[in-house]
Amino acid sequence: MVDYKTRIFYENETGMLGAEVKLYAEDGENIENIIITSESKFREIADRILEMDDTYIDMEELTQVLVNASNQLQVNATTLQGYEPSDFARALHSHSNYAQTNHSSPSDSYGKGTSNNYGHNKLVNNLTSNAYVDGEALAAYQGKVLSDAIATAKSDIMKWTAITLSGHNNVSDYCALRVNQSLRLAHVVYGRSGVLKGVGSSKNDNNTDQNPSPYWVVGEATNGLIYLHKNGAIPSEYAPVSKVSSAYRLNSNIVVSIDDAGAICINNNNGSGSKSGNGLSLYMQFLYKY
Known part of the structure; x- marks a missing residue:
């Protein structure tokens, strides 16, 4: 058994008059809706539907147009959302003025x-x-x-390095030499007791006595140097650039020196001091550039 309900309506805006009939099955399911209107309105709607085929395209046709597989269509929009064609990248364009991802280069291009x-x-x-x-x-x-x-x-x-001495008059018994090779500095410590008379060689290169022995270091002035140790007592490579001297701490007139030939000398400028006793006990230090 089919049941139905009918509704008659009039639309004031369009002047459309019609009736709607709804058909229901026995279980209440709406199986059909039928709208009854005037023939003129029905024809108007039918004509619009027929026009749709000529006015609009379906999804399949739109897809074919956009794919443009046959290259038959040319889309020539003046702007796209307000952007001019120059705002977009063209096909087969290049970015030669931009650095590539890995742009290490032997030149200074970048x-x-x-x-x-x-x-x-x-x-x-x-x-x-x-x-x-x-x-x-x-x-x-x-x-x-x-x-x-x-x-x-x-x-x-x-770093200071000790240098072994082997020069005249057993110099190694009295003298210690250490050098700093980086700074080219030499440090000499000389210690000796009983320095009284004739302790040094007074001979020149011709083996002639310069200071007749015995020669007193104290009690008489010396006109020249008395050589405690001759040339080379301090190895030539570590000898001072020029003579260095140091006064005896108990008598400033008595001076000990190392010359540029490596000799260690002593002299008494005014003869002060007594000849008696055990002589001088020297303890001298020198620091110089070699």
Whole structure:
């Protein structure tokens, strides 16, 4: 059994008069809706439907147009959402004025870093460059090279080496020599007791006596030097650049010196001091450039 309900309506805005009939099955399911209207309104609607085929296209046709597989259509929009054609990238365009993702280069095409500007840098793995160059930066490894050099220099500056002496008059019994090869400094300590008379060689290169022996160091003035140890007592490579002297602490007129030939000498400028007793007990220190 089919049941139905009917509704008659009139639309004031359109002047449309019609009736709607709804058909229901026995279980109450709406199986059909029938709208009854005037023939003129029905024809108007039918004509509009027929016109749709000529006015609009379905999804399949729209897809074919957009795909444009046969290249038969040319889309020539003046703007797209307000953007001009020049605002968009064209087909087969290039970006030669932009850097590629990996843009390392042997040239300075992409700009060099300078003291004022950020930019590309080239690493320099040496310490021999003698002028500033834009874009060159010192490799981190050279930091270690510098650190090692500084550490070595610091170690050398603090290092003193003892030198074995073997010169005239048993110089090694009285004298100790230490040198700092990095700074080219020499430190000499001379200690000797009983220095009274004739302790040094007074002979010249011809083996002739310069200061007749015995010669008193104290009690008489010396016109020349008395050689406690002759040339080479201090090895020539460690001899001072020029003679260095130091006064005896108990009598400033008595002077001990080391000359540029490595000889160790003594003289008494005014003859002060007594000839008696055990003589002088020397303890002298010298620090000089060699």
